[in-house]
Amino acid sequence: MQIINFIWQEISNKYALSQSESKQILSQIQTAYSQKQRHYHNLHHIADLLSQAKTHQEHLQDAESVYLAIFFHDIVYHASKSNNEEKSALLAEKILKEMKVEQSKIEKVSSYILATKKHLPAPEAGDLQFFLDADLSILASESARYEQYTAQIRQEYSIYPDFLYKAGRKKALQSFLEREKIFYFYGQDYEQKARKNIENEIYTLSR
Structure with missing residues (x-):
């Protein structure tokens, strides 16, 4: 789980979050992914995707957006609901706006999260396709x-x-x-x- 803290700290430093602000948001993320009903869509899943993104970072045009999409893409997850992706995207937008992330990046991250609803191929969008491939990599x-x-x-x-x-x-x-x-x-x-x-x-x- 060390990679979760490491990459979150990198992002926090870029956006000049105070230590308390950074910890509060990370705690919110960790709490969400630690809910008892999560057996696969948990912190291990997030750490795995972050590790994959870190490994292939040199091939990504905007690695930070991929990292942020990974952190937030399953932050809302209930197996009985069909709107998890939409709610996750909305929560990501809210938090990223509070972090003063630029609007274009917020929109990109939100679109990446929404893309996980159907996982339709996006070969023309390299970073998004990597993100979708990584999210499905468990299948292989x-x-x-x-x-x-x-x-x-x-x-x-x-x-x-x-x-x-x-x-x-x-x-x-x-x-x-x-x-x-x-x-x-x-x-x-x-x-x-x-x-x-x-x-x-x-x-x-x-x-």
């Missing part, structure tokens, strides 16, 4: 981690009985298989692993 993880991920997602949707969950999950997974590509920034290796994992999960859900 090794089999043991993927199984852990699917269990975590099932826990987050535990309010739904199996017959509803399985139908909804299979529909979402199938939509990825029907795409020409799932990954653009990460490429063919991720593509192959993700498609294999998704096919295996659909098979498991269908039994």
Whole structure:
């Protein structure tokens, strides 16, 4: 979790936040991602995405906007709601405005967050495509981690009985298989692993 503190401090320094202001906002972020119903969309997810962005920072035109989108993209998350992305974007806009982030950057971050609702490809927008690829990168993880991920997602949707969950999950997974590509920034290796994992999960859900 060290990377969360490190990158947040970099951002805080740029916007000349006082120590108390910086801690207050970071505490708000950490509290949101530490809610008990979060088994996957938690601080580990944020740390993973930040690590990916840091690794590929030299390939990003505006790494700061990507970092901010990562921090706020799931800050509002309830499995039973369909407006998490919209609420997350609104909260991000509010906080970033208080931080005196320039309006053009606030709008960019908000648009990135809203893009996670459908995860539609954006190959012409390099930074956004990286962000979307990173958010989906769990789909291309090794089999043991993927199984852990699917269990975590099932826990987050535990309010739904199996017959509803399985139908909804299979529909979402199938939509990825029907795409020409799932990954653009990460490429063919991720593509192959993700498609294999998704096919295996659909098979498991269908039994």
